[in-house]
Amino acid sequence: xxxxxxxxxxxxxxxxxxxxxxxxxxxxxxxxxxxxxxxxxxxxxxxxxxxxxxxxxxxxxxxxxxxxxxxxxxxxxxxxxxxxxxxxxxxxxxxxxxxxxxxxxxxxxxxxxxxxxxxxxxxxxxxxxxxxxxxxxxxxxxxxxxxxxxxxxxxxxxxxxxxxxxxxxxxxxxxxxxxxxxxxxxxxxxxxxxxxxxxxxxxxxxxxxxxxxxxxxxxxxxxxxxxxxxxxxxxxxxxxxxxxxxxxxxxxxxxxxxxxxxxxxxxxxxxxxxxxxxxxxxxxxxxxxxxxxxxxxxxxxxxxxxxxxxxxxxxxxxxxxxxxxxxxxxxxxxxxxxxxxxxxxxxxxxxxxxxxxxxxxxxxxxxxxxxxxxxxxxxxxxxxxxxxxxxxxxxxxxxxxxxxxxxxxxxxxxxxxxxxxxxxxxxxxxxxxxxxxxxxxxxxxxxxxxxxxxxxxxxxxxxxxxxxxxxxxxxxxxxxxxxxxxxxx
Amino acid sequence: xxxxxxxxxxxxxxxxxxxxxxxxxxxxxxxxxxxxxxxxxxxxxxxxxxxxxxxxxxxxxxxxxxxxxxxxxxxxxxxxxxxxxxxxxxxxxxxxxxxxxxxxxxxxxxxxxxxxxxxxxxxxxxxxxxxxxxxxxxxxxxxxxxxxxxxxxxxxxxxxxxxxxxxxxxxxxxxxxxxxxxxxxxxxxxxxxxxxxxxxxxxxxxxxxxxxxxxxxxxxxxxxxxxxxxxxxxxxxxxxxxxxxxxxxxxxxxxxxxxxxxxxxxxxxxxxxxxxxxxxxxxxxxxxxxxxxxxxxxxxxxxxxxxxxxxxxxxxxxxxxxxxxxxxxxxxxxxxxxxxxxxxxxxxxxxxxxxxxxxxxxxxxxxxxxxxxxxxxxxxxxxxxxxxxxxxxxxxxxxxxxxxxxxxxxxxxxxxxxxxxxxxxxxxxxxxxxxxxxxxxxxxxxxxxxxxxxxxxxxxxxxxxxxxxxxxxxxxxxxxxxxxxxxxx
Numbered sequence: 022x023x024x025x026x027x028x029x030x031x032x033x034x035x036x037x038x039x040x041x042x043x044x045x046x047x048x049x050x051x052x053x054x055x056x057x058x059x060x061x062x063x064x065x066x067x068x069x070x071x072x073x074x075x076x077x078x079x080x081x082x083x084x085x086x087x088x089x090x091x092x093x094x095x096x097x098x099x100x101x102x103x104x105x106x107x108x109x110x111x112x113x114x115x116x117x118x119x120x121x122x123x124x125x126x127x128x129x130x131x132x133x134x135x136x137x138x139x140x141x142x143x144x145x146x147x148x149x150x151x152x153x154x155x156x157x158x159x160x161x162x163x164x165x166x167x168x169x170x171x172x173x174x175x176x177x178x179x180x181x182x183x184x185x186x187x188x189x190x191x192x193x194x195x196x197x198x199x200x201x202x203x204x205x206x207x208x209x210x211x212x213x214x215x216x217x218x219x220x221x222x223x224x225x226x227x228x229x230x231x232x233x234x235x236x237x238x239x240x241x242x243x244x245x246x247x248x249x250x251x252x253x254x255x256x257x258x259x260x261x262x263x264x265x266x267x268x269x270x271x272x273x274x275x276x277x278x279x280x281x282x283x284x285x286x287x288x289x290x291x292x293x294x295x296x297x298x299x300x301x302x303x304x305x306x307x308x309x310x311x312x313x314x315x316x317x318x319x320x321x322x323x324x325x326x327x328x329x330x331x332x333x334x335x336x337x338x339x340x341x342x343x344x345x346x347x348x349x350x351x352x353x354x355x356x357x358x359x360x361x362x363x364x365x366x367x368x369x370x371x372x373x374x375x376x377x378x379x380x381x382x383x384x385x386x387x388x389x390x391x392x393x394x395x396x397x398x399x400x401x402x403x404x405x406x407x408x409x410x411x412x413x414x415x416x417x418x419x420x421x422x423x424x425x426x427x428x429x430x431x432x433x434x435x436x437x438x439x440x441x442x443x444x445x446x447x448x449x450x451x452x453x454x455x456x457x458x459x460x461x462x463x464x465x466x467x468x469x470x471x472x473x474x475x476x477x478x479x480x481x482x483x484x485x486x487x488x489x490x491x492x493x494x495x496x497x498x499x500x501x502x503x504x505x506x507x508x509x510x
Numbered sequence: 511x512x513x514x515x516x517x518x519x520x521x522x523x524x525x526x527x528x529x530x531x532x533x534x535x536x537x538x539x540x541x542x543x544x545x546x547x548x549x550x551x552x553x554x555x556x557x558x559x560x561x562x563x564x565x566x567x568x569x570x571x572x573x574x575x576x577x578x579x580x581x582x583x584x585x586x587x588x589x590x591x592x593x594x595x596x597x598x599x600x601x602x603x604x605x606x607x608x609x610x611x612x613x614x615x616x617x618x619x620x621x622x623x624x625x626x627x628x629x630x631x632x633x634x635x636x637x638x639x640x641x642x643x644x645x646x647x648x649x650x651x652x653x654x655x656x657x658x659x660x661x662x663x664x665x666x667x668x669x670x671x672x673x674x675x676x677x678x679x680x681x682x683x684x685x686x687x688x689x690x691x692x693x694x695x696x697x698x699x700x701x702x703x704x705x706x707x708x709x710x711x712x713x714x715x716x717x718x719x720x721x722x723x724x725x726x727x728x729x730x731x732x733x734x735x736x737x738x739x740x741x742x743x744x745x746x747x748x749x750x751x752x753x754x755x756x757x758x759x760x761x762x763x764x765x766x767x768x769x770x771x772x773x774x775x776x777x778x779x780x781x782x783x784x785x786x787x788x789x790x791x792x793x794x795x796x797x798x799x800x801x802x803x804x805x806x807x808x809x810x811x812x813x814x815x816x817x818x819x820x821x822x823x824x825x826x827x828x829x830x831x832x833x834x835x836x837x838x839x840x841x842x843x844x845x846x847x848x849x850x851x852x853x854x855x856x857x858x859x860x861x862x863x864x865x866x867x868x869x870x871x872x873x874x875x876x877x878x879x880x881x882x883x884x885x886x887x888x889x890x891x892x893x894x895x896x897x898x899x900x901x902x903x904x905x906x907x908x909x910x911x912x913x914x915x916x917x918x919x920x921x922x923x924x925x926x927x928x929x930x931x932x933x934x935x936x937x938x939x940x941x942x943x944x945x946x947x948x949x950x951x952x953x954x955x956x957x958x959x960x961x962x963x964x965x966x967x968x969x970x971x972x973x974x975x976x977x978x979x980x981x982x983x984x985x986x987x988x989x990x991x992x993x994x995x996x997x998x999x
Contacts, residue, residue, distance in 0.1 A: 141651025149654070150646050157639050162630025165638070165831035200689060200833070204855040211725055216705040233853050236700055342654035342860040344689070364722050366693040370859055371831040 023047075023060060028069055036071055038258045040079035048088050048099055055101040059089060082255070085224075085245055087462050132482035134469040135450040137276065137425050139341050143396060145389065149340065152379040156372065164372045170363045172198025172347070173374040179381035180347055187308075188322040189331065191349040197358060200369045201344035202306055202334035206230050206269070209302055209330065211361040212354070213266045214239045221259065221268040223251055225457030225466070227276050227304070230269055239266070241459045246275065248419050250282030253289050260297045267300040267330075273308035273317040274424025277457045277468035281422060287320055294328040306334040309390055312398045313422035327351035335377065337425065337472070338390055343373045397425065400471040403479045411487030413494055425472045428454075431465040435493060438463065443493075447485045512536075512549055517558055525560055527747045529568035537577050537588055544590040548578060571744075574713075574734060576951055621971035623958040624939040626765065626914050628830050632885060634878065638829065641868040645861065653861045659852045661687025661836070662863040668870035669836055676797075677811040678820065680838040686847060689858045690833035691795055691823035695719050695758070698791055698819065700850040701843070702755045703728045710748065710757040712740055714946030714955070716765050716793070719758055728755070730948045735764065737908050739771030742778050749786045756789040756819075762797040762806040763913025766946045766957035770911060776809055783817040795823040798879055801887045802911035816840035824866065826914065826961070827882055828875075832862045886914065889960040892968045900976030902983055914961045917943075920954040924982060927952065936974045 025047075028039045047053045059065070062080070066073045080097060083089045090100050156164050171177070177193035184191045199205045206229065214220060214237035222230065224243030234241050242259055245252040251270060272282040272290075282290070294301055303320045311317045321331040331349040339345065350358055362368075380386040404427060405420055412418075417430040431437060437453035444451055454466025474482060515532045517525050536542045548554070551569070555562045569586060572578045579589050645653050660666070666682035673680045688694045695718065703709060703726035711719065713732030723730050731748060734741040740759060761771040771779070783790055792809045800806045810820040820838040828834065839847055851857075869875040893916060894909055901907075906919040920926060926942035933940055943955025963971060 136656075138656040141653075141655035144651050144654055146646060146650050146654075150643070153642070153646075154639070157635060157642075161635050162633050164630075165633055165635075165829040166630035167625075167627040167830050200855045200859075203853070207854055216727065229853065229856070232849070236850070236853055238704065340654035341656050342857075344855055344857070344859050360721070361725070364692070364718065364725055365696055365854065366689045366833055367718070368831075368833070370689075370833055370862065372862075373859065 023053075023065065024068075026069065028071060034261060035258055037075045037078035037082070038262075040069070040071075040075065041082040044079065044083055045086070045088055048083075053099045055099050057099045059097040059099065061096060086243075087460075131448050131450055132478045132485075133450045133473045134471075134482060134486075135452045137337075137468075137470040137472045139337055139425075139472045141342070143393060144340055145392075148380075148385045148389070149376065152376050152383065152385065153372075155379060156375040160375060164375055166371065168368040168371040168374070170359055170368050172196065172369060173371060173378065176374045176378040176381075177347075179378050183381060183386075184349065187319060189319055189349065191331075195349055195352065195355070197348040197350055197355075197362060198369050198374060199346050199348060199362060200366060201336060202304060202332050202346045203229050203233075204344070204365060205332040205334075205346050205348050206302075206304070207233050208358060208361040208365055209267070209332075209348075210234055210237045210239070211364065212357045213300070219263050219265045221256070221265040222459070223270050223275065224459075225277055225454065226269070227271070228456045230304070231459055234269075235459075243459055244268075246278060246280060248280050250280070250286035251290065253286060253293065256290075257293060260293070260299065264297070265299070267302050268294075269302045269304065270320075271304045271306070272320050273305060274310065274421055274426070276306070276424075277426055277452065277454070277466075278419070278428040279421030279424050279426045280419065280428075281317060282320075284316075284318075287318070287323055290320065291323045291325075291328065295326055299328065301329045302332065303329050304332045304334075306332075306337055307424040309338055310394055310397055310425065311423040312394070312401055315422055317423060321349060327353065330354065338393055339377060339380065339386075343370075343377075345369065345373055345377060397471060399476060400474065400479060401425075403476045404469065404471050404483070407480050407483035411484045413487065413491045415494060416490060425470050427469045427471075429467040429469060431467065431490070432494065433465055435465050435490075436463045437465060437467045440467065440489065440493070444486055444489055447489060449482045449485050451486065512542075512554065513557075515558065517560060523750060524747055526564045526567035526571070527751070529558070529560075529564060530571040531751075533568065533572055534575070534577055537572075542588045544588050546588045548586040548588065550585065575732075576949075620937050620939055621967045621974075622939045622962045623960075623971060623975075624941040626826075626957075626959040626961045628826055628914075628961045630831070632882060633829055634881075637869075637874045637878070638865065641865050641872065641874065642861075644868060645864040649864060653864055655860065657857040657860040657863070659848055659857050661685065661858060662860060662867065665863045665867040665870075666836075668867050672870060672875075673838065676808060678808055678838065680820075684838055684841065684844070686837040686839055686844075686851060687858050687863060688821075688835050688837060688851060689855060690825060691793060691821050691835045692718050692722075693833070693854060694821040694823075694835050694837050695791075695793070696722050697847060697850040697854055698756070698821075698837075699723055699726045699728070700853065701846045702789070708752050708754045710745070710754045711948070712759050712764065713948075714766055714943060715758070716760070717945045719793070720948050723758075724948075732948055733757075735767060735769060737769050739769070739775035740779070742775060742782065745779075746782060749782070749788065753786070754788070756791050757783075758791045758793065759809075760793045760795070761809050762794060763799065763910055763915070765795070765913075766915050766941065766943070766955075767908070767917040768910030768913050768915045769908065769917075770806060771809075773805075773807075776807070776812055779809065780812045780814075780817065784815055788817065790818045791821065792818050793821045793823075795821075795826055796913040798827055799883055799886055799914065800912040801883070801890060804911055806912060810838060816842065819843065827879055828866060828869065832859075832866075834858065834862055834866060886960065888965060889963065889968060890914075892965045893958065893960050893972070896969050896972035900973045902976065902980045904983060905979060914959050916958045916960075918956040918958060920956065920979070921983065922954055924954050924979075925952045926954060926956045929956065929978065929982070933975055933978055936978060938971045938974050940975065 026043045028036050062073055062076045066076045084091065087100055089097055091097050174193060176198065177196040180196050181191055181193045199208060210233045214234065216238040217240065219240045219242060220234050221242050221244055223246040231241065244256045244259060272287060274281055293299065301320065305319055308317045308319060319331060321329045332346060334346040408418060415432045418427055438455060441451050441453045452468040454464040455461045517528045551562055551565045555565045576589055578586055580586050663682060665687065666685040669685050670680055670682045688697060699722045703723065705727040706729065708729045708731060709723050710731050710733055712735040720730065733745045733748060761776060763770055782788065790809065794808055797806045797808060808820065810818045821835060823835040897907060904921045907916055927944060930940050930942045941957040943953040944950045
């Protein structure tokens, strides 16, 4: 079948992408059966009259999308057809939902690396109570009245000043208050996505976004994320293929990976957006938690041509249980998005908006942020130390400059979901990687979060996890661990 | 063209409905041009070999959908094609949005019959403040922690008890907390509606529901609402034509009309739902505000076969600015709806849920409801008295048994939107009827709400409105008021 492949060297589409497209089509059409062996790289390169690298890159893409898999020393094979049904996906997602809800309140004694939701003890109650009562004294019933759908104007003014400190210029008229970042994503999906539209996301990405885009029946294209940001070459190639309604991304301390875009990548991305008239949705929930001295500027701060819609959540840094976030929206989209906000819940709780406004105005905000950052940084450093001490050497992870998440890569063939089952029995909860991909494949990735664990728990939890993984690896060396049929990612 | 019409007397579809369908198709296909005169009733009845009543009913339906219009003494004509674009609808809706936001805070001095959002002075702040601080003392940081998507369990238990008093049996597991009734509608639409699905609504209905259904690209079928409830015959006929995903309705003190379903109609409806496997969404925001001694029981209280999903908002009776409502959901739909809730905003503000729970537990709830009902009832009775005193006799309205809204019917041909423009100049704001219909036609209906006006304002406002309408009617008698081209509804 591969004999039918013909690459057009005069085309503007990269040769490796042409190869990838044609093989993918053959697989999807069933013309290449599962477990068919593909030609070795050199042989195919010779046959097509191209460089070996072209075939390597083409195969890499196919492997990335789990259309093929490799067996060391044996070659490359077509992956078994996916039989994931919508129902199964929903069930998986359903499980995923509760990751953020497994707080200590529910499972006493468990060490919870699964949730990125901070525990309540991190947030000082006294200033909140003081400011809440101040609002009640000042505004009385108006604190409970119907609010403008756009949000409480004084808060929008405070946010405008706040954004300015991050070199984001946004006047209060461009700011839309929403009930948390999840609602922000939902509202943007309502505004931009209809049946069959395409949206680009990072791979892996936030599952709450994936599920919203699926609910709008959108076609989701995942663009691989590297340690220094999204794969620009892949993105550019995909943009030549299809124009998405938007690209959803998290440039700083990404969820789940913790990766941040390099300044060069941020600039390239803005340039690409200009060239391709690409709308970018920047979800920024963690950039405040920067433990390094490297700047973590927002893509929005580089946006001169209204290419970026910016979402900022306060869940991780204000009060997680109060649903509050804001969007910065270029003027041309404003009315449509306002309408979507109205349809979603008319307006966001006015009382909480007023309290947050006082957090900014009375400078409690800055104080709380510094305190939180210190706490998280201690946890984060404990986590890195523990991982280095207790994890088997074969397990890789990048050390992010900030945020709440660390992304572990297990040796190929080890299913993170199975590890989760085992670690739960040891009293340690983790987030297996599958949830962060559009089609929830078996993957050898794990997200560990420091939001709900203290220093002691981190040490103890990683120790247990490390022992478990070491045992798995030993088993593997005893060859009882079967990885032959798993697609490798 | 009408010569091609053939009715099939052996069909199970009513003859008048067959006639309606065929004429509608001819009009929509452009085979009958605008302003074409249709045959007189007797002539067409004779041609088709049917009873006159069949043609009358067929024509009535066509007129109801504004496909034809009548000129007194001249006959029946095809209506001009509608040129309403999505953009234009959005703009209209956009205007509509702000109906509920024109609070006194914004337009001092204006008498606002347009908004159904209660003014903040109606809600005593002291008990709220007391209970809020109690929650903060008791739960500390947990009041701000992440919450279960389903909602705070003690509140769900309180609601279960509360529902019991209204003969609705719902265990806490069947209750889903949402951030206001609008979100409830949005979540249900997300769960049940995809591109091209059909949904039935009352005609007229709540515009926030219409816009959500349109956003899911659903096909909206409006079923006429009468003073004693939905038109069951019409509904049944439509059910034979097409199976909707659900029927959305408000059986008590409907918005905008104030109409309530008779007990007979409620029972018929439940029976019909059983026969046609019809899912009903019952939106109950005002049944607590019953000023009569007639029971205003929920459809849900009659539901034995899990046909009804129940939405109850607290906006009009607890604190309007706090987004809080609940759904009662038959078990079979629960997981799908929970997923939609998660996608919408993950969970509803936990602090407010805890405070509301104490409202129930400490019996502040009952107290506040009694107080509010008294206030609204005084306003309501002032409204009826004022309408009887100041409105021209030609203007009709039903006297509802409760709620916040009164629905005026102006003499045919008077556009409510134009009246609104004029009454605003006199310092009186009203809600013209157009917003409450799916395609926002010019209509001769007005919704007057008592939520944001006191006794004195009601008297003064109705006096001004009455004078304005009298003047209009006088102008009309001078024949300067042109109603010849308006479709009559």
